[in-house]
Amino acid sequence: MGYENRERLTALWASEVELYRAARPRSEALWRAALPSMPDGVPMLWMAKWPGPWPVYVDDARGAHFSCVDGLDHVDLCLGDTGAMCGHAPPASVAAIAEQLGRGSTYMLPTADAAIAAGLLADRFGLPSWQFSLSATDANRSLIRYARHVTERPKILVIDHCYHGSVDEAFATLDETGAVVERRGNIGPPVPPAATTVVVPFNDVPALERALRELDVAAVLIEPAMTNIGIVLPAPGWHDALRALCDETGTILIIDETHTLCAGPGGMTQRDNLRPDAVVVGKTIGGGIPAGAHGMTEEFAARVRSSLELEDIDVGGVGGTLAGNAASMAGIRATLGEVLTAEVYPAMIERATEWTAGVQAALDEFGVPWQVTQLGARAEYSFRATPPRDGTEAADADDFELQQYLHLHALNRGILITPFHNMALMCPDTTSADVERHTLAFREAVASLYS
Incomplete structure (x- = not known):
């Protein structure tokens, strides 16, 4: 070593x-x-x-x-x-983005590309309901809010040494006593991490069982394989045990495929037949411009939408004026449809x-x-x-x-x-x-x- x-x-x-x-x-x-x-x-x-x-x-x-x-x-x-x-400056993505830029880049209104992009993602990941952001971090934050909202539980479970962008809940680790503490280098944490976050080691099913059976965890946020501390692969049976525990305890399972999209066109979710309640993707799907997305099962999406008042839907902490903009949608549609294909x-x-x-x-x-x-x-x-x-x-x-x-x-x-x-x-x-x-x-x- x-x-x-x-x-x-x-x-x-x-x-x-x-x-x-x-x-x-x-x-x-x-x-x-x-x-x-x-x-x-x-x-x-x-x-x-x-x-x-x-x-x-x-x-x-x-x-x-x-x-x-x-x-x-x-x-x-x-x-x-x-x-x-998908490589630098992929011609199909560049052409689609440039063409859209010539017609305007952001309107706060949908374009036809959005539904096409959502359909491509639904086909890959098996989740029917999609929304768009400017980054995977934004998508993770949205799902965390939705999970807390529908479960009325305060905490998010993450894996020790995980990475999910700049999501506050992910900047926590376990000390030598097993207590949840700030990760080294955490800049300006808003609250002590133990107030918002539960941390367990990767591949540790007993630790998952103990944590989820407290019934205060709204969602488990994971990468299906760890990628930002070196590649750490899941042990056989770990994903099955996690899904079963989430079902048993009513916990939302969010899989962040932003890096693990390298495993195949639908990430490890498609390749390994995983069954998350929500999936996050970002970075590469826009062909080089800021883009992110999150998908939900029909049940989770219905719980979210039915609990939101139209009058307040723009002030709840989810989304932004540039989210789902026309240029990003053109990039996602072209990148998924013509560049980062299964072939x-x-x-x-x-x-x-x-x-x-x-x-x-x-x-x-x-x-x-x-x-x-x-x-x-x-x-x-x-x-x-x-x-x-x-x-x-x-x-x-x-x-x-x-x-x-x-x-x-x-x-x-x-x-x-x-x-x-x-x-x-x-x-x-x-x-x-x-x-x-x-x-x-x-x-x-x-x-x-x-x-």
Whole structure:
């Protein structure tokens, strides 16, 4: 687990930083020009966490590649951390969005694209009733409110080390005594998390039973496999037990498929025949512009709609004036109907299998005690010998300095992987040659550490 030779790691890091500095003077100039008007010179503070002394500035992105302002070509295995899972600037999505922009982008009124998009999502996920937002975070917040409203229960159950965007209820964890406390780095929490949130470990059925039988949980909010702390797959039977417990206790089950849409056109919900009361999707479904959606069963949707007064429907904390806008609807309709279709998934998954094999080959060659896990078109390695069973095991294997070195090493060789963990995602345009570039670079990085 991890890497013990910190002196060697420090020296390797310094060498990679010098390579980065020499290759990216135009990115440096843009970054320095931005410093007076933006903290750390970036439009969102987390962008300062990319490895290297300043961020890469992108000039143009198409399919699975982008070029930076310094003229360097990159294989993009980050793909906007799923936002560009259908590839950068997919022609069908771009054409639909551009055409709609020419006729107006937002009216606070529906367009014909909305019903088409809802129908496409209903076909994929098996849930008939859909609403739209600007992000998966917004969709999660809406469902949390609806679940509390119809159940008249105060709490939301989440998985320890989960990720659901900036949803307040998800920024909670368990301390060494099992108490619900704030997650590290939680910025300005509105209330102590134990007031709103129940936390259980992933794959822990007894913990689910104890929590749900208190009958104060309105909804369980989960990813069907954890993806933002490394990939953690569900144990056999865990989803069945969760569904049975929700049925027994009258708890709403919400599955957030935003990242796990990599598993197939209907995510793990379709692939594994899961039976949620609601599903959330976001990021990639708009073809590159802000878009999110949530779907509900007929029963859940009826409970929600029948309990809302028309006079108050716009002031209850759900939705916004740009939600369901015409440009987003055009993007979703074109992306789901013409780009991220069932036909493109087999090749995407095959590329992820090749990536996984390349990583495993390097680990085997040098006897490195790390593991790699694949989920559909997504794969990730972590610094432990066996696949993690829950978020704590995945978090305990983290090594930030080692991760930063591996990411910077890849970036210096024209490969971008998802920041802050070691994930690669394939899009319809990713080729075997793109994957091979990572395989060769990763082997070189591992050799630098262990040979």
